[in-house]
Amino acid sequence: EAQVTQNPRYLITVTGKKLTVTCSQNMNHEYMSWYRQDPGLGLRQIYYSMNVEVTDKGDVPEGYKVSRKEKRNFPLILESPSPNQTSLYFCASSPKPGGAYEQYFGPGTRLTVT
Amino acid sequence: KQEVTQIPAALSVPEGENLVLNCSFTDSAIYNLQWFRQDPGKGLTSLLLIQSSQREQTSGRLNASLDKSSGRSTLYIAASQPGDSATYLCAVKAAGNKLTFGGGTRVLVKP
Numbered sequence: 001e002a003q004v005t006q007n008p009r010y011l012i013t014v015t016g017k018k019l020t021v022t023c024s025q026n027m028n029h030e031y032m033s034w035y036r037q038d039p040g041l042g043l044r045q046i047y048y049s050m051n052v053e054v055t056d057k058g059d060v061p062e063g064y065k066v067s068r069k070e071k072r073n074f075p076l077i078l079e080s081p082s083p084n085q086t087s088l089y090f091c092a093s094s095p096k097p098g099g100a101y102e103q104y105f106g107p108g109t110r111l112t113v114t
Numbered sequence: 115k116q117e118v119t120q121i122p123a124a125l126s127v128p129e130g131e132n133l134v135l136n137c138s139f140t141d142s143a144i145y146n147l148q149w150f151r152q153d154p155g156k157g158l159t160s161l162l163l164i165q166s167s168q169r170e171q172t173s174g175r176l177n178a179s180l181d182k183s184s185g186r187s188t189l190y191i192a193a194s195q196p197g198d199s200a201t202y203l204c205a206v207k208a209a210g211n212k213l214t215f216g217g218g219t220r221v222l223v224k225p
Binding site for chain 1 (some may be wrong): 145147148150155156157158160163165166203205210211212213215216217218219
């Protein structure tokens with residue numbers, strides 16, 4: 001089944017403890033991105049990747065890191081999480097950057113930082 | 115900077131009534147517009163994708179129109195059912211490959 005998967009789905013952690021949220025897609029998509037969703041603020045893009053080893057900042061990149069070493073994986077790294085990073089996170093992928101391609105979303109990861 | 119607005123923020127209708135959801139955007143230089151459904155605490159399910167060159171797209175009871183020049187899209191859901199209760203999000207894709215989302219319309223279909 002073609003899909004975007006994220007792990008973990010739920011995570012409660014403490015301030016300052018490094019964590020990684022994994023994202024994987026099995027559709028051979030070139031483009032991948034991360035969003036966070038917050039009440040009243042909607043969905044905002046954190047980082048995106050046009051292809052392997054090509055990443056760039058979205059609207060709210062502060063406090064996050066990403067890497068794209070393989071086409072299928074795009075992990076989101078929080079080096080020192082803070083309570084304001086408590087949010088619902090979505091990974092998405094698209095066949096290619098640009099053009100008229102649909103984006104496919106993962107099921108989301110709910111992160112709580114205490 | 116692209117801004118996407120969805121009005122109303124919430125909508126309640128009796129079962130069987132047609133739903134009309136609105137989405138407006140400020141910059142008409144878009145690649146496409148996508149409508150999503152989100153159930154509480156869940157991910158986003160893509161409903162319809164309209165390319166910038168298209169005027170409308172249909173899937174079953176769903177029909178979405180796009181008027182790029184006026185910066186508007188409308189999602190119609192015919193003969194609503196309680197199972198249609200969810201939050202509906204529109205998003206536009208422009209240069210830089212970023213999706214810019216509206217705030218969503220929360221729909222409740224009452225039996």
